[in-house]
Amino acid sequence: ESIQVGELAKLMGVKAGDLIKRALQLGMPLTINQSIDPDTAAILADEFGYQVEKALIEEEILLQYTPPSPEELKPRPPVVTVMGHVDHGKTSLLDAIRKTDVVSREAGGITQHIGAYTVSLDGGKKITFIDTPGHEAFTSMRARGAQVTDIVILVVAADDGVMEQTKEAIEHARAAGVPIVVAINKIDKPNANPEKVKSQLAELGLVPEEWGGETLMANISARNKIGIEDLLELVLLQAEMLDLKAAYERPARGRVIESRLDKGKGPVATILVQEGTLKEGDIFVCGNTYGRVRAMFDSYGNRLSIATPSTPVEILGFEELPSAGDDFFVLEDEEKARKVAEYRQRKAREAETAKEAKISLEKIFEKLSEGELKELKLVLKADTQGTLEALQSSLVKLSTDKVRVSIIRAGIGAISESDVMLASASDAIVIGFNVKPSPQAKEIAKKEGVDIRFYDVIYHLLEDIKKAMTGLLEPSY
Ligand code: GDP
Numbered sequence: 001e002s003i004q005v006g007e008l009a010k011l012m013g014v015k016a017g018d019l020i021k022r023a024l025q026l027g028m029p030l031t032i033n034q035s036i037d038p039d040t041a042a043i044l045a046d047e048f049g050y051q052v053e054k055a056l057i058e059e060e061i062l063l064q065y066t067p068p069s070p071e072e073l074k075p076r077p078p079v080v081t082v083m084g085h086v087d088h089g090k091t092s093l094l095d096a097i098r099k100t101d102v103v104s105r106e107a108g109g110i111t112q113h114i115g116a117y118t119v120s121l122d123g124g125k126k127i128t129f130i131d132t133p134g135h136e137a138f139t140s141m142r143a144r145g146a147q148v149t150d151i152v153i154l155v156v157a158a159d160d161g162v163m164e165q166t167k168e169a170i171e172h173a174r175a176a177g178v179p180i181v182v183a184i185n186k187i188d189k190p191n192a193n194p195e196k197v198k199s200q201l202a203e204l205g206l207v208p209e210e211w212g213g214e215t216l217m218a219n220i221s222a223r224n225k226i227g228i229e230d231l232l233e234l235v236l237l238q239a240e241m242l243d244l245k246a247a248y249e250r251p252a253r254g255r256v257i258e259s260r261l262d263k264g265k266g267p268v269a270t271i272l273v274q275e276g277t278l279k280e281g282d283i284f285v286c287g288n289t290y291g292r293v294r295a296m297f298d299s300y301g302n303r304l305s306i307a308t309p310s311t312p313v314e315i316l317g318f319e320e321l322p323s324a325g326d327d328f329f330v331l332e333d334e335e336k337a338r339k340v341a342e343y344r345q346r347k348a349r350e351a352e353t354a355k356e357a358k359i360s361l362e363k364i365f366e367k368l369s370e371g372e373l374k375e376l377k378l379v380l381k382a383d384t385q386g387t388l389e390a391l392q393s394s395l396v397k398l399s400t401d402k403v404r405v406s407i408i409r410a411g412i413g414a415i416s417e418s419d420v421m422l423a424s425a426s427d428a429i430v431i432g433f434n435v436k437p438s439p440q441a442k443e444i445a446k447k448e449g450v451d452i453r454f455y456d457v458i459y460h461l462l463e464d465i466k467k468a469m470t471g472l473l474e475p476s477y
Contacts (some may be wrong), residue, residue: 004033006448010424012048015345016447022047032447068247068275074235076246076309077118077126078239079148081271082133083169084155088131089185090474092222093155097129100228115258115270115315116297116312121229123235128272130257131299135165137324146255146325148272149176151238153231154206155183158192158219162200170204179242180206182217182236188224203282246309251330252278256286256322257312261383261413261435267318271307271328278307283334287326288344288418290337291318320438321413351420376403377428379419380410381435388412391433394462402442403469413454417441424448429468431461 001261005023009016009032016032023030030036030176036044082090098111101119111117118128130137130149138149152173156166173180182201184194198208198217198411207213220227252273269286271278282293294317296304307313319341322328378395382388392410399405408428409419415430415437421444423430430437430445430452437445437452440465445452454463 005030008403013139013349014048046365070294072247073245074248076244077128078150079128079310080151080243081130081138083135085163085165088155088157089208089222090155092286096225097224111299112301114299114314127235135169139172143324148255149178150244152178152180153183154180155185156197157186158194158197159185159189160198163276179238181238183231185222186219187219194219195347219290220453227361246275248277248308250276252276254328256324256326259322261321267321268316269322270312270314272312273307273309275309280305280432282330284330285337285340286328287322288341288348289318289320289322290341293317327425345418349421374453376405378407379430380424381432382416399463414438415441417444420445420450423450
């Protein structure tokens with residue numbers, strides 16, 4: 001029994017180069033393709049096992065969370081998500097609210113979409129709005145363990161009444177234990193019937209206060225900006241009942257609301273600060289990546305030096321692009337941050353590889369039952385979600401009954417180490433559409449012999465894949 005050095009590295013989820021380096025330090029000159037005996041393998045594994053364990057302990061220490069003491073807590077603004085049936089006026093309401101912001105009036109109202117914004121009301125109170133209406137975003141965040149919403153504004157059009165998605169929104173808010181404030185919209189319409197809407201809502205358990213219930217409701221017209229201030233007052237009232245508080249004098253913790261790859265600035269993400277105060281220059285871990293806050297901006301593009309609880313900020317300074325719902329926390333030392341991120345990446349990779357192995361077993365079964373099935377596996381990375389979806393559907397359509405095209409991972413952003421490792425583990429080709437690999441990814445690809453191909457024209461990509469498939473069908477000797 002023996003194992004190849006490269007194989008061992010792969011099993012442990014470490015770079016082959018690192019393994020070889022370590023072996024050399026231990027007085028064992030090895031090459032990537034060399035076979036080693038189990039004892040040597042055990043010694044090397046021990047070396048890295050120690051590392052893995054150390055990183056694990058470190059992450060545990062970092063995540064060991066001491067809840068703030070009551071004295072530390074101060075009131076924080078509520079975070080609100082707008083939900084409701086399609087066309088009932090969610091987007092119009094978010095626009096109307098944005099225009100009530102005193103800062104907006106000063107800034108001339110020029111806003112940037114960063115996924116969330118805070119309005120400062122005349123009395124000095126603030127409310128933060130998640131800028132993606134609807135329950136899909138709300139639910140997908142929750143599925144990732146990220147509950148950021150304190151209050152849901154349920155928009156119901158007064159001419160249309162309670163519809164399918166109105167009911168769904170109520171269910172989602174209830175499942176999350178988030179109180180609902182109702183905005184009965186479009187009261188300017190001649191056929192508006194707010195009383196009918198109230199009785200429909202009452203049937204679903206949302207009984208207005210005037211009828212002896214507990215649900216706060218406002219009649220509004222998002223288009224004509226009627227009743228918006230009253231609605232916001234109700235939101236503040238609801239928030240008061242929730243007694244929302246957070247510690248301010250602590251390293252910041254929060255969640256990713258949205259992320260994107262900016263051509264000039266690189267990875268950019270909007271973080272909702274949920275606790276503590278985030279400062280420019282802070283070092284952080286975020287999902288599987290880390291970084292340092294190079295600059296922070298609000299939704300007007302104003303540069304900020306600090307951000308307190310319930311404040312959404314767009315941040316520059318990520319090593320790699322994080323995902324919506326990822327956790328975010330500040331820690332004191334960059335080396336530590338890098339280690340935690342690396343440890344998390346390794347864990348994610350292991351989970352991914354484990355998943356792949358299962359899929360492969362199924363494929364083996366398929367191959368047996370379907371005869372000589374051949375498969376072309378792809379790891380696909382693109383610059384935008386739209387492109388990615390277009391590529392995915394065109395590529396999958398290239399499948400024939402002889403060769404199946406399967407995309408084992410599709411994502412936005414630069415080609416990362418973990419993309420290459422996945423491709424290596426699954427004998428897949430990596431496709432970069434308008435994106436490049438990170439230097440580390442490039443290095444690993446070379447080491448592991450993974451083919452990375454770059455395209456910026458969909459047609460060229462499809463042509464090449466077709467050719468590759470013909471090659472698979474008729475191997476040239
Ligand atoms: P969403 O799908 O829930 O985001 O709905 P939108 O905000 O896109 O609104 C759907 C349509 O209803 C648009 O044509 C709006 O102009 C219109 N609308 C929104 N609010 C009002 C309102 O208060 N009164 C009237 N008459 N129309 C409105």
